[in-house]
Amino acid sequence: MNFASDNVVGASAPILEAIVRHNAGALPAYGADPLTLGLTPRFREVFEHGDLAVFPVATGTASNALALAAMVPPFGLCLCHEEAHVMEDECGAPEFYTHGAKLQGLPGTGSKIDPAALAAWLAALPRHVKQMPPRALSLSQLTESGQAYGLDEIARLSDIAHRHGLSVHMDGARFANAVAALGCSPAEMTWKAGVDILSFGASKNGALAAEVILVFRADLAETLEYRRKRAGHLLSKGRFLAAQLDAYLAGDHWLANARHANRMAARLAEGLGALPGVRLAWPVGGNEVFPILPAALDRALRQGGALYYDWTSRSLPPGEAVAEGEALVRLITAFSTGADEVDAFLDLARQASRRAAA
Template sequence: MNFASDNIVGASAPVLQAIVQANAGAMAAYGNDAVSQRVRERFNEIFEREISVFFATTGTAANALALSSAVPPYGLCICHREAHVIDDECGAPEFFMHGAKLAGLPGVGAKLRAEDVAAYLTSLPKAPKQMPPKALSISQVSEGGLVYGLNELAALGQVCREHGLSFHMDGARFANALVALGCTPAEMTWKQGIDILSFGATKNGGLMAEAIVVFKPELAEALDYRSKRAGQIISKGRLVAAQFEGYFAEDHWLANARHANRMAKLLSEGLMQVPGVRFAWPTEANEVFPIIPQALDQALKAAGILYHPWTELSLPEAERVGETEVLIRLVASWATREEDVRKLLEIASSGVSRQAAE
């Protein structure tokens, strides 16, 4: 049973079928085809306004290109210190920003608070010796599995406007956050001040389906050129775009996210009943972060269950992982089976009971 991530399962059937359908015949290359145009129009409908959409094959490419459009080489992009853009992308954003830097701030559950961002911005000297802040990047869902509420997004958007920053959202788990909030894509993005979005589908049923969605027109001006230089304008672009046709059809993407979130909730509620288990942060989307006894960690691993240990850096101030405990991350996906969740819970319960008996 593999709970290591939501990118370890393959693509969903509707996505694969859409690729097969788009594969037939000859079409214009480099995204100038009818499929790509239909998908761009669908994005407009989903976000309730005219936007610019650029397709990418990886989330790293989408994030790096999005930030390169917002931050000049002498600029600064603010993010959480554990954000994917600063901690998991091998410096790609800084590489594509041609020398610009990422500045990581602390925050519980890998979330940033508007007041902390504002205080940091105010503290920066206004002189050429200091790289000027040009963008704020947040992860929705955060690396701690938490979801920014609409009020939190609005507050961060206000800080960005007051300080002249572009506001970027890394939406690798965009759909999981969306269904958790029960709002519309427009309400979770541009209506709260988001200027540019990395829209992820790969973790939620796509094969390699990412998009840069631009709400602030001036940020789109050079993205065609930046995408070409990055190798992200694909000659058979219709096969990338087609994934979104299958993804969006009949709200397949939302159904996938609801399932993943429901499996995470089931897993979280079950683990709450296991003695010695507590949680680093609430389960708000499709990731679960329990702090478990080492003996339980060993029992789960012995049963062949795969997951990752996690960092304690963003724990609440009063929370600590003890010497005989481990903080782990369990991730549910669109393809997670309920019987696997229940099997994990059964193993966890029996493992703790066996340890108590000894």
């Protein structure tokens, strides 16, 4: 019953099989192999964008940090939510690769940036050489609270950013889960809504280690070949990244994986929400569930072998709070999470609730 993260599970069978299948023989190195070269037309088809630039890398940290480095100069600001992964969980990699640019966190319910708050912040910013100028907006999809920005929200935020001279980056570590949840196309969620660069995640959704920087604007793509190499993220045996991504896209495997993970999260949320004293901090927007549990239930679940993380209450909805004797936690389902695992967790929770009521 491990719901700690979608990073803790292995890779999906089609992706592992693709790695083995493409292992034999000699192929050109550093991304010059046919499989890597074939990724560009594949992604252009998926995203309905004929000029899309495609840069595979091995980690989400590299994808985010290098993307932001192409958008923000050393003297600039990148705006993001105050809980964003780029802000709190990447050990300063964006600042390192931008050579000193700064991240500015903004508050918002559900770890979402509110368009009105973004507009007000930008309007109030002093225009002076002593003030670092904002150059990019980074949106997490899903957010750190498991919420999906709607297409209208992305479009509004992008429009505000562009009117103030900012480029728009999307951290799509769980992009597939958001697409599956909203039922939209990848194009609708990105460039058609104003996104300039997407960090397209695969590692959390079935890949072994594969992410892609997808650039929808040619002027932002021109330095990334050099930035990726200089940063040590151009793999010599790039075919193994390409093999993963090729299998990930084949037959919409990426969306099938995400839909399954989302269904398991919905099953988990429904079961937990029926228990006395349990409520969801935010609606389920993908494959993450954030219940507020009675402390006794939290202890019983952990003692019963369930694994998950405590979570922060900083972006709870207005009027919501974690009271004394309660715990806010995060549960994540993955492409490989089985209904039996979810049901075992829910059975454990029901037994603990009955004992507490007796």
